[in-house]
Amino acid sequence: MSKLQPVRGTHDLLPADQAIFAHVVETARAVAHTYGYREVATPIFEFTELFARGIGETTDVVSKEMYSFEDRGGESLTLRPELTAGICRAFVSNGLTNELPLKLFTAGAAFRYERPQKGRQRQFHQIDVEVLGAPEPECDVEVISVAADVLERLEILARCELRVNSLGDPESRAAYRKVLVDYYTAHRGRLSEDSIRRLDRNPMRILDSKDEGDRAVNAGAPSLADHLNAASTEFFDAVRRGLDASGIAYKVDRSLVRGLDYYTHTAFEFVTEHLGAQGTVIGGGRYDGLIEQIGGPPTAGIGWAGGIERLMMLANAPPPDDRPIAIVPLGEAAERQALKLAREMRAGGLAIELAYKGNMKRRLQRANKLQASHAVIMGDAELAKGVVALKNLDSGEQREVALDELVDELEVEAMASLSDLLGDVRD
């Protein structure tokens, strides 16, 4: 084993993995497109300040997980730990205020300095959907619907469960927080160490603690639902009605609290039991205060991010690539002719492997290893007649085909094998 190692928590995507990765991204992109979302890309690093102000100084993501560094000009920069902040910044930077609502899709790498585990890496990748400037609950429904469709198209929705909650508007949230802190402070002695720390930083997190002692305390804790004001309750009800009408199954989870400070109203997660401790496959929510928080005009926002690596672990293998056709020339004249033929066929969109090394046996072995569907054998005998030998590598059948009819003949063969496949490849 070589001592040349990748950085901890990073991974190479070799062709087989990359095919699944691309399948996930392409599926999400296609679904987002059907909802009218347009793709954007923002830089992979930003001023540290952006994340500190946007995500919240006291969150774990900002306080202990950021890859921050000083550039040569002395600016503090940070590799993005998530994609939302950068999109909001781009919205403000480019003055897109009169293009609202903006429905955006993006995908790319994010970085967090964490201990790697299954479904958790230091460089990971997300697909991401954001809608800016749409404060209506119908938009929450649409955004969740996009996520459900992506999972459906990847054939993993059945193994996931959608959980939704309302964190309320800022007024409700502040009122609840106060009641909650009072309650937990009164029972401080019974809380776990982790939860005592959470008490000043993010008291709502105590609600979904896994500690048994905490759970006992939680049983008597005031409920967020009781502290939502009328507007917040109505908003959440509207979202639920919309999900019902869309036929999207969900479960209200009153303990669902997300770790980033910017969430208001709707918070949701698609979770699965198939990925160990990292069960969240897609997570998101509404963040109406975020853009103002980072210095832009007050603008509503809602979105979600999905972990591509986590989705890859659940998703089925993508449809196979088109199998190549191997051209097997023998002799110098044939090799010259083959170069030209290969270029012409590729220009027509066919995948061509030119087998130019070794004797015929080697060349066919190579064609076979590359899973070529056919070999086009051309030697002196064929050249003289203006034909090639077309060999079907699955059936072993071989026949002579005129050079100028080769492409048509390959099409005929492709149709034939397609109808065979339809017969027996159904899962």
Added chain:
RNA sequence: GCGGCCGUAGCUCAGUUGGUUAGAGCGCCAGAUUGUGAUUCUGGAUGCCGCCGGUUCAAGUCCGGUCGGCCGCCCCA
């Protein structure tokens, strides 16, 4: 950041109570008519036994550290 398990060919693994040149399967390479593959047969190469240090006459086997992986906590996608 905290706790547990693990680290032997490209891959999956075996290596007896520490004892000579470290093994298997798969894969890879070559050959069995120098114009016919995927099946078969024969042969071959492959390893700083993760790394550093310690104990010992002797370490892949024991001890410590370190790097990496896996699992859980924290947190999140």
